[in-house]
Amino acid sequence: MRFDPQRAAIRFGCGLSPKIAPPSSVAATLALLQGADNAAADFPIPGFEQTRTALLEIRQARRGIRKAPTDAERDAARKYQRQLRRKLRADAVGWFRQGLLRRAFTEDGFRERLTFFWADHFTAKGDSARSRDGVMPYVEEAIRPHVAGRFADMLKSVVTHPVMLDYLDQIRSVGPNSDFAQKRQRNEGVNENFARELLELHIMGADGPHTQADIRQMAKLLTGLHFDLKRGFTFRGERAEPGAETVLGQSYGGGPPRLADIFDALEHLVRHPATARHIARKLAVHFVSDTPDTDLLADLAAAFTQTEGDLIAVYEVLLSHPAAWRDGPGNVKQPIDFIGSSLRALDLVPRHVPTGVRALRRVALGPLTLMGQDWTNPVGPDGWPEADADWITPQRMAARIHWAMSAPFLLRRVLPDPRDFVQVALGGAGRDDLIFAARAAETRAEGIGIILASPQFQRT
Amino acid sequence: MASASPLSRRALMTRSLALGCSLAASPLITPVTMASAPWDGRLVVIILRGAMDGLDAVRPVGDPAFAALRPDVTGDAPDLDGFFALNPALTGLMPLWRAGEMGFVHAVSTPYRDKRSHFDGQDILEAGSGTDIAGRLRDGWLNRLLQEMPGIESDTAYAVGRGDMLLLKGAAEVANWAPDSALALSPQAQRLLDLVMHDDPLFRDAMTEAIELSQGRIDALTGGEDLDNATMMNTMQDMMRPKRGADSAETIAAFAAERLRGDSRIAAFSLLGFDTHARQTVQLPRALDRLQTAIMTLRRDLGEVWQKTAIVAMTEFGRTARVNGTSGTDHGTGGAMILAGGALRGGRVLGAWPGLTEADLYQRRDLMPTRDVRAYAGWIMRDLFQLSPDVIERTVFPGVDLGADPRLIL
Numbered sequence: 001m002r003f004d005p006q007r008a009a010i011r012f013g014c015g016l017s018p019k020i021a022p023p024s025s026v027a028a029t030l031a032l033l034q035g036a037d038n039a040a041a042d043f044p045i046p047g048f049e050q051t052r053t054a055l056l057e058i059r060q061a062r063r064g065i066r067k068a069p070t071d072a073e074r075d076a077a078r079k080y081q082r083q084l085r086r087k088l089r090a091d092a093v094g095w096f097r098q099g100l101l102r103r104a105f106t107e108d109g110f111r112e113r114l115t116f117f118w119a120d121h122f123t124a125k126g127d128s129a130r131s132r133d134g135v136m137p138y139v140e141e142a143i144r145p146h147v148a149g150r151f152a153d154m155l156k157s158v159v160t161h162p163v164m165l166d167y168l169d170q171i172r173s174v175g176p177n178s179d180f181a182q183k184r185q186r187n188e189g190v191n192e193n194f195a196r197e198l199l200e201l202h203i204m205g206a207d208g209p210h211t212q213a214d215i216r217q218m219a220k221l222l223t224g225l226h227f228d229l230k231r232g233f234t235f236r237g238e239r240a241e242p243g244a245e246t247v248l249g250q251s252y253g254g255g256p257p258r259l260a261d262i263f264d265a266l267e268h269l270v271r272h273p274a275t276a277r278h279i280a281r282k283l284a285v286h287f288v289s290d291t292p293d294t295d296l297l298a299d300l301a302a303a304f305t306q307t308e309g310d311l312i313a314v315y316e317v318l319l320s321h322p323a324a325w326r327d328g329p330g331n332v333k334q335p336i337d338f339i340g341s342s343l344r345a346l347d348l349v350p351r352h353v354p355t356g357v358r359a360l361r362r363v364a365l366g367p368l369t370l371m372g373q374d375w376t377n378p379v380g381p382d383g384w385p386e387a388d389a390d391w392i393t394p395q396r397m398a399a400r401i402h403w404a405m406s407a408p409f410l411l412r413r414v415l416p417d418p419r420d421f422v423q424v425a426l427g428g429a430g431r432d433d434l435i436f437a438a439r440a441a442e443t444r445a446e447g448i449g450i451i452l453a454s455p456q457f458q459r460t
Numbered sequence: 461m462a463s464a465s466p467l468s469r470r471a472l473m474t475r476s477l478a479l480g481c482s483l484a485a486s487p488l489i490t491p492v493t494m495a496s497a498p499w500d501g502r503l504v505v506i507i508l509r510g511a512m513d514g515l516d517a518v519r520p521v522g523d524p525a526f527a528a529l530r531p532d533v534t535g536d537a538p539d540l541d542g543f544f545a546l547n548p549a550l551t552g553l554m555p556l557w558r559a560g561e562m563g564f565v566h567a568v569s570t571p572y573r574d575k576r577s578h579f580d581g582q583d584i585l586e587a588g589s590g591t592d593i594a595g596r597l598r599d600g601w602l603n604r605l606l607q608e609m610p611g612i613e614s615d616t617a618y619a620v621g622r623g624d625m626l627l628l629k630g631a632a633e634v635a636n637w638a639p640d641s642a643l644a645l646s647p648q649a650q651r652l653l654d655l656v657m658h659d660d661p662l663f664r665d666a667m668t669e670a671i672e673l674s675q676g677r678i679d680a681l682t683g684g685e686d687l688d689n690a691t692m693m694n695t696m697q698d699m700m701r702p703k704r705g706a707d708s709a710e711t712i713a714a715f716a717a718e719r720l721r722g723d724s725r726i727a728a729f730s731l732l733g734f735d736t737h738a739r740q741t742v743q744l745p746r747a748l749d750r751l752q753t754a755i756m757t758l759r760r761d762l763g764e765v766w767q768k769t770a771i772v773a774m775t776e777f778g779r780t781a782r783v784n785g786t787s788g789t790d791h792g793t794g795g796a797m798i799l800a801g802g803a804l805r806g807g808r809v810l811g812a813w814p815g816l817t818e819a820d821l822y823q824r825r826d827l828m829p830t831r832d833v834r835a836y837a838g839w840i841m842r843d844l845f846q847l848s849p850d851v852i853e854r855t856v857f858p859g860v861d862l863g864a865d866p867r868l869i870l
Contacts, residue, residue, distance in 0.1 A: 169737045169738055169786065169788075172737075172738055172785070172786035173785065173786070174785055176785070181785075189784050189785020189786070190784070190785060191737055191738070191784055191785060191786050191788075191790065192790050192791070193737050193790070196576070196577070196791070200575075200577055200579075206575070206577050206579060206580055211574070212574055212575065212576065212823075329660065332662075362700070362701060366700065366701050366702045367700050367701075369702050370641075370699075370700070370702055379509070379732065380578060380579070382578075382579050388662055389629075389662060392662050392663055392666045393636045393666060394635075394636055394637060394643075394666045394667070394669040394670035394673060395636060395637055395638050395641045395670065395673075396666075397643075397663065397666035397667055397670055398641055398642075398643035398667075398670040398674070398699070399641075399699075399700075401643060401645075401653070401667070401670075401696070402643075402696045402697075402699045402700045403700055405649075405692075405693065405696045406693065406696045406697045406700050407700065409693075410697070431656075433655050433656050433658070434656050436655070437652040437653075437655055437656050440648075440652060441648075441649070441652060442646070442648055442649075442689050443689060443693075445693060446648075446649055446652075446689065446693075449649075450649070450652050450653060450656060453653065453656075454656040454657065455656070455657055455659075455660035455662075455663045456656070458663070459660075
């Protein structure tokens with residue numbers, strides 16, 4: 001069994017479309033990925049700078065409320081602040097829409113899937129008001145440009161990104177013996193959160209070789225990474241713990257604190273065999289199977305190790321490996337993949353996808369929540385679950401059926417004939433029972449709904 | 461029901477009742493349905509996700525080292541027993557404490573040590589395993605409890621809410637449902653969906669169960685009639701929208717109470733927000749307030765069943781004894797367990813207190829656990845469900861040492 005364009009579009013891409021042909025080979029898939037990012041150009045999402053500026057304006061507006069000399073001026077300032085907030089929320093929902101359109105119209109579906117995969121691997125979310133609407137911009141600038149590059153480069157860009165530093169409490173972490181802490185005489189100290197998740201989730205895995213002492217040292221090494229709304233990301237030597245830190249037996253720094261010492265440590269940790277194993281497993285589980293073949297894991301890890309984390313080399317193994325093409329039911333699509341691939345199969349044009357916040361909540365954001373994927377808000381830094389059984393519970397299954405039966409009609413009004421749709425959505429490989437059901441449904445909406453809700457469409 | 465047909469047990473029951481048939485004579489309704497479940501006690505397990513700070517929730521104000529460790533502690537903390545005081549955010553539970561329907565256990569933990577990862581910690585808490593078999597147990601301890609009980613129905617145990625719970629996963633059937641859900645299908649749509657899902661057990665079983673769990677709401681909608689296509693489509697559009705407040709502590713607890721007043725015997729749900737790395741004086745009261753709301757809602761809605769109920773709230777581990785540099789606490793080891801319910805012999809803070817001087821702390825940083833949190837949960841199940849200690853030590857909590865009976869149930 002080897003590369004098959006139709007199956008590749010379903011398993012590694014954004015699904016099948018009646019208009020857009022999938023890449024024909026492994027080489028063509030990787031060439032697209034290494035070429036220009038057309039989907040991002042067609043459906044742009046800004047970087048974090050725009051969010052930072054908006055958040056700064058909101059903060060200034062809040063000061064305006066406090067300092068307003070009269071009630072009338074205070075009310076006006078409040079109203080202004082509310083407008084700014086609403087504008088940012090509307091922008092963020094608009095970016096979500098751009099993401100949906102990318103899935104529906106891209107020729108390079110693998111890039112969208114990889115962006116989602118790595119964004120999940122490096123889950124950062126807005127727990128505080130200041131980063132809540134910054135998640136998609138974070139992904140756009142810290143993750144997406146690196147999905148076809150080196151793992152270490154992606155890691156460095158994540159480690160210096162405001163949204164991540166804010167989410168995992170790094171901006172509050174200060175070396176206890178740093179100039180900053182000495183001057184303040186306050187109870188300043190190290191916060192271990194980011195160091196722990198870096199080692200445990202992002203780099204080596206929870207079963208990695210690191211100990212509590214390594215986490216402590218890593219946390220001290222990371223002090224100095226900082227972000228504030230005025231200046232954005234900065235490395236602040238005065239907040240960093242002086243002296244060298246030893247992580248997994250290797251010493252870093254020792255001179256004046258430098259960002260380069262942190263980068264050294266990251267490069268070093270990426271070369272640890274545990275990192276290759278961790279990344280190999282995560283890729284295989286996400287794209288191929290909850291219980292991936294040990295050969296596949298070994299080959300992915302070997303490619304990662306040999307190239308020191310050149311992701312194209314790893315993807316080439318993934319796309320070429322016989323274990324990745326096994327017949328039979330593949331993974332269950334995550335809700336965003338389910339909705340994205342449905343839009344793609346439904347042959348929409350961009351204007352079919354509503355632009356308003358309310359309408360988008362109705363057709364996509366609300367349903368995603370009910371399917372278990374509250375957008376950009378997984379429970380913790382370990383991101384979304386991968387096991388099929390986590391997604392297909394009775395209530396989440398019900399939510400998928402509800403969306404499948406209702407949303408296509410809300411979006412398109414004029415629905416395709418289910419007998420044709422089953423051919424498009426499954427690339428002519430629809431099972432007999434599904435073809436029969438498509439014909440036997442009472443209405444078009446019901447027929448489309450049954451096709452979209454079927455395991456054959458729901459799985460990759 | 462393991463062999464649940466789309467024609468649900470409840471629908472049949474409704475129809476039989478309408479026709480005035482003798483239920484006992486119907487071969488389709490097992491005696492278990494009538495007798496509801498093989499035992500009468502009710503157990504509610506609440507997982508407090510994020511690692512609740514036991515030292516701030518149940519404060520050892522009588523320990524001379526406490527004040528120095530926690531200079532930030534504020535508020536008027538109600539006294540429990542002269543040594544411990546309750547976090548002010550839980551003041552609303554004091555009437556239960558005074559009535560002996562509230563209890564606490566301090567300095568407990570799972571066997572998990574040293575790595576202090578939420579994910580591993582929660583897995584081990586919910587799997588109920590020791591660390592040596594962590595990762596090998598793929599089911600939760602409440603599910604293994606069910607596997608030991610005769611006459612389990614699909615609605616004997618409920619996982620409530622939109623989140624996932626390893627705690628109840630496993631071979632025994634468990635209902636997983638949120639208060640605002642209903643899957644409404646016309647007979648034709650249901651037939652076709654059955655057809656296309658038939659060969660995929662995961663999808664087929666999930667849908668069958670969703671249909672079963674929805675039956676009550678759908679019957680209310682249609683008066684027991686079949687659903688027509690238009691009503692189905694309208695209901696689906698309505699159901700596509702999350703309902704406001706459906707995931708709140710009150711809604712979830714109210715739904716759990718409703719099930720427990722009926723056939724269900726076990727309910728489990730999660731409360732989030734206990735990972736207080738920063739500004740704990742703001743964050744923790746919010747999380748504790750949700751717990752208080754959940755307990756008081758159960759108290760209010762369970763009615764007489766409250767007297768048969770034990771509520772067990774547990775967390776993956778405790779937090780550091782000292783405050784960190786950001787007015788919060790980091791991941792620790794020993795923590796606290798919160799118990800409530802009319803079946804409880806409460807009014808006590810249990811557990812051997814290890815002390816808080818630096819030498820008393822685990823690795824000089826965390827509250828030293830003095831007993832396995834599973835031992836207390838185990839004794840509660842022994843008393844509530846007449847489970848043998850042997851089954852608990854072998855199957856439900858493999859490797860646990862139950863130790864002395866803390867006599868937690870009246």
